[in-house]
Amino acid sequence: SQELEQSPQSLIVQEGKNLTINCTSSKTLYGLYWYKQKYGEGLIFLMMLQKGGEEKSHEKITAKLDEKKQQSSLHITASQPSHAGIYLCGADGSNFGNEKLTFGTGTRLTIIP
Amino acid sequence: DTGVSQDPRHKITKRGQNVTFRCDPISEHNRLYWYRQTLGQGPEFLTYFQNEAQLEKSRLLSDRFSAERPKGSFSTLEIQRTEQGDSAMYLCASSFSVGQGKEKLFFGSGTQLSVL
Numbered sequence: 001s002q003e004l005e006q007s008p009q010s011l012i013v014q015e016g017k018n019l020t021i022n023c024t025s026s027k028t029l030y031g032l033y034w035y036k037q038k039y040g041e042g043l044i045f046l047m048m049l050q051k052g053g054e055e056k057s058h059e060k061i062t063a064k065l066d067e068k069k070q071q072s073s074l075h076i077t078a079s080q081p082s083h084a085g086i087y088l089c090g091a092d093g094s095n096f097g098n099e100k101l102t103f104g105t106g107t108r109l110t111i112i113p
Numbered sequence: 114d115t116g117v118s119q120d121p122r123h124k125i126t127k128r129g130q131n132v133t134f135r136c137d138p139i140s141e142h143n144r145l146y147w148y149r150q151t152l153g154q155g156p157e158f159l160t161y162f163q164n165e166a167q168l169e170k171s172r173l174l175s176d177r178f179s180a181e182r183p184k185g186s187f188s189t190l191e192i193q194r195t196e197q198g199d200s201a202m203y204l205c206a207s208s209f210s211v212g213q214g215k216e217k218l219f220f221g222s223g224t225q226l227s228v229l
Contacts (some may be wrong), residue, residue, distance in 0.1 A: 004155075011174075017220040025126075030215065031215035034175050035220070036151065040225065041222055041223070042117075042119075042204060042220045042221050042222040042223045043156070043204070043206075043220040044220075045217055045218065045219055045220070048215070048217055048218075050215060070163075083155060088155050088156075090155070090218075092157075092215065098144070098161065098169075098210075098215070099144065099146065099161075099206070099208050099215055099216060100146070100161060100169065101156075101218070102155075102158070103154065103155025103156050103157070104155050105154055105155050106153075106154075106155055
């Protein structure tokens with residue numbers, strides 16, 4: 001079965017600083033999803049990556065899927081308090097067309113004003 | 114369209130009781146998923162529907178769990194004879210797919226179940 005490891009598990013950064021979260025898979029990734037979750041809430045869709053080398057950006061968040069398709073990174077530029085939360089990567093190690101995902105355990109991001 | 118809606122948001126029940134959760138997906142979405150999330154963990158896949166057909170069930174879904182999507186729109190997840198280990202956040206998600214590719218998966222706010 002596929003396993004996803006996220007690093008770091010938690011991150012505390014000062015407002016305005018840049019940060020990177022990594023997601024490493026034990027198998028080839030056919031679809032890599034990034035979500036943000038506030039404590040006790042549902043998951044907010046951030047980005048989906050499918051092709052090796054793909055990079056997507058939304059506002060100050062950029063996600064990349066490496067060429068070998070076994071690792072993804074999420075980069076936040078000039079962090080703000082609104083970026084605080086738990087970031088989860090989810091992936092499917094199968095090329096079959098559904099969204100049955102395995103998730104990492106998350107990275108808890110705290111922003112210090 | 115307000116996204117994926119789940120009801121109730123919170124449910125407290127006594128061990129041995131039955132509970133039922135409801136999920137209303139985004140209206141045009143043909144796929145509906147149920148996931149379960151425990152504290153400090155990522156969500157775990159339970160089951161999914163393509164329209165009204167339940168296509169896959171995880172081993173996590175014991176015989177006490179049943180899910181339905183009778184008209185291909187809303188879905189219900191029932192847990193019979195609840196146990197304390199069932200305490201978790203139950204998340205519903207939906208997507209729209211017309212082929213073999215992967216699509217954006219949108220989640221609801223979840224139902225937090227506490228079994229006393």
